[in-house]
Amino acid sequence: MSTSSSHSVVVGLDGSDASTAAATWGAAVAAKWRATLSLVHALPQDGPLYSPASIMLESQFLSQLREDGEAIVDTAKNLLGQHYEDLTIETTISPGPAGTALLEAADWARLIVLGSTGAGAFRSVLLGSTALHVANRAECPVVVLRGDVTAPDGRPVVVGVDGSELSREAVSHAFEFASFFGAPLVAVHTWQGSPTFGAGGTGMLVDWDAVKQEEAAVLSEGLAGESERYPDVSVTKVAQQGAAADVILQHAADAQLIVVGSHGRGPLLGALMGSTSQNLLHHATTPVMICRS
Known part of the structure; x- marks a missing residue:
């Protein structure tokens, strides 16, 4: 032993x-x-x-x-x-x-x-x-491990990106994994809000084109440095409005791995793992990698 x-x-x-x-x-x-x-x-x-x-x-x-x-x-x-x-x-x-x-x-x-x-x-x-x-x-x-898998392959790796330091940790692991196995990367960033209602019913007053541009910038910043570090990894960027877990699952139908970050915050199990990570563990049909700070 x-x-x-x-x-x-x-x-x-x-x-x-x-x-x-x-x-x-x-x-x-x-x-x-x-x-x-x-x-x-x-x-x-x-x-x-x-x-x-x-x-x-x-x-x-x-x-x-x-x-x-x-x-x-x-x-x-x-x-x-x-x-x-x-x-x-x-x-x-x-x-x-x-x-x-x-x-x-x-x-x-x-x-x-x-x-x-x-x-x-x-x-x-x-x-x-x-x-x-x-x-x-x-x-x-x-x-x-989720689904009927026996080994990593060339299918995409999907990573959730939110611009936080924890997200950068997940992005780094996702790039490394994709590079080792010759797989493309799908980087997914989401945000909440409605152009119809918005916060307090003021959605019509928000410049949603500007919001999309800002969120796309958050995604690009969240990937900064890793694309240069792993030039062999092909990256598809997805910036989409909606709940993070739902959008990630939409783009993970043909993926081999989902990578997300999750904070550990205290002794109570229910308060430790974020809702996105828990939803993915419950509903994903592909392996899920959890990276925490």
């Missing part, structure tokens, strides 16, 4: 089809990046024990769970090793909870990859507390 290195891709693995797909996708990324692949399996937490007999049964049960966990990670390691002979693969089996195990294994990781659904310690990883916990606390981007 070994902990992950500073250039590792960490994958939560529980034996489910979703986590196996995440491991396969993560292995393809790690191989392209020449990074270490770290497979992490979390064991259930110990419960309260009230008698010698229950302690013995609990010990036997946990021993079996560890054996099962070792079989899960060994099977995945052997299978992936056959496809990526030069890939360094590490495995870690840790006590739960799953979110804590992943964050500890990914202390210096480059990326964390999770399946959209799972069993055991990673059950309901998409919509449950584990995904929220990891996405809001990880120091690196977190990808939640």
Whole structure:
């Protein structure tokens, strides 16, 4: 067993089809990046024990769970090793909870990859507390796998741009990913407001052509520097009025990855991740990368 290195891709693995797909996708990324692949399996937490007999049964049960966990990670390691002979693969089996195990294994990781659904310690990883916990606390981007995908390809990468520092972080990761896999980039910037009603019913008094020009400038500024850094990446700019998640999903129908930023702001799960990120995790049919500050 070994902990992950500073250039590792960490994958939560529980034996489910979703986590196996995440491991396969993560292995393809790690191989392209020449990074270490770290497979992490979390064991259930110990419960309260009230008698010698229950302690013995609990010990036997946990021993079996560890054996099962070792079989899960060994099977995945052997299978992936056959496809990526030069890939360094590490495995870690840790006590739960799953979110804590992943964050500890990914202390210096480059990326964390999770399946959209799972069993055991990673059950309901998409919509449950584990995904929220990891996405809001990880120091690196977190990808939640959505749809039937096994590896990155040449389809577009869609990134949300709002002009903030956090958005610049997402843009940087999106350009890097697109460059590595020879994919085009679709940069999407949105704004709210109505030319009919506007704020306080004064929409008819707003110069909406000027608004569009200003928002297009925000988009261009949000991409500044990255296009020069990655001249091989073809960029399509989309500045469109509407809710961010809705517009991003419109332009991600044929995408291989959606990249967005999300602030971690406090201890309450419901207050941590922004509505755009949550909507995308619920409704996207393609993998979603969450980048936080």
